[in-house]
Amino acid sequence: LDSPSGMPHRDIPDWLYNDMASLGQSPGKAYQDETGGMGAGNNTGFSPNYSSDYLIARHKLAIEAIAEHYDTADSPIAFVQIGSLGHWAEFHTWPYIGPNGESNYTGAFPPNPISNQYIQHYIDAFADQEHHTQLLIRRSVELAKNNNKGLILGMYNDVFGDQPSFDSEWGWYTGTQNGYWDDIGQQQPNHANFWDTRVSGGEFYGGAYGMNAALTTGSGFNETLRQTELSKPSWLGPNSPASLALGNPLQGNMDTLKKRMGYHFVVNKAAYPQVNTGDTLDVSIVVENKGVQHFPFHWPVEVQLRSGGHIVARQSTSADLRTWRTGLHTASGSISTNALPHGTYELAIAILNPSTNQPGVDFANTERFSDGAYKIGTWTK
Secondary structure (H helix, E strand, O other), X not given: OOOOEOOOOOOOOHHHHHHHHHOOOOOEEEEEOOOOOOOOOOOEEEEEOOOOHHHHHHHHHHHHHHHHHHOOOOOOOOEEEOOOOOHHHOOOOOOOOOOOOOOOOOOOOOOHHHHHHHHHHHHXXXXXXXXXXXXXXXXXXXXXXXXXXXXXXEEEEEEEOOHHHHHOOOOHHHHHHHOEEOOOOOEEOOOOOHHHOOOEEEEEOOHHHHHHHHHOOOHHHHHHHHHHHHHOEXXXXXXXXXXXXXXXXXXXXXXXXXXXXXXXXXXXXXEOOOEOOOOEEEEEEEEEEOOXXXXXXXXXXXXXXXXOOEEEEEEEOOOOHHHOOOEEEEEEEEEEOXXXXXXXXXXXXXXXXXXXXXXXXOOOOOOEOOOOOEEEEEEEO
16 A cells, blocks of 8 residues: 655545545655655655545455455465555555654554554455465554454565564564564564464565665574574565575575475384285374474375375375474375285375365475385385
8 A cells, every 4th residue: 555666646546535635535755755764766656545444445345356366265375464554565654753753754654543443354355264275464463463354464574584573572483482562662462482383574674775785695694594483484575585586605505494494394214014915004204393383284295105196095094294393203194005016115205285186295205206105115015
């Protein structure tokens, strides 16, 4: 609703501006920041009147329409960042005080009773247990923990890599863990350890320069890794290393970061009888998650027997990837082998995407089949 740039403009459509004015509601406030608070070249825009009931109602319709179009049973969308409010949808209209002491210098950010309505639109439209879309929000607010859907929201830090913005007294991480007083004097609750059940995300701070500094070997990259260990991000973007050319001088650090953030599954060992001992094959596979975060969805983990490139027997395990945090985990299953002819078979493990029933998650192992399953060994009947 308000994306500052170097030229005077409005981001809300003209019809919305005109409708608000015709109803006698202030459409909002044009601003030009001369304090340098938002950075050179990103200082001009229009902050809409977030308290307008007409704007709130139209925002609700827009979010519902987006959800109706995209949030389907086979939707490829895993996460939705709750945005809309403030500069760049970053939940602030900072700086509030101008060079001459004027208040609401770049527009007034709405208090909780108003901002909660915008957040609730996302929760009502997207927080659907059937479709599994997860929501993230930048700021720790009460609705992130207590809402009418009973869901915990994830969070994202869009100044990732900057130490003061991370865990100084006013930093993002400090606020999520301890609670904080926000920019307009409201006390907000903590959202400690939200990553235990939801994902953590963000983007690097300060454009390409800040991102490059945060990936450069030495204090910059050390700080990036420290923040990764503490806040357990699953993804970073849109300002992320994906914008850098493959094989650039920072590639080694990028690879190190990529292997540590999110989940990183490695098959560690497997236990099973290598020859037939009955009508079932009991398999126990130990998988190590070398990443900082769990896999966020309840996708099935199955064991398979293969012959001639085809699956001839399969069995889902009881593994729940949402509980596979950093460390060792076991997937166990018993495959019925009664109907199989005598011969030697390949044993495999696969994490299935429920929408395709095909392997959808890689292990950091060799012996990958073309469909994405991984060979564990052989078994003879």
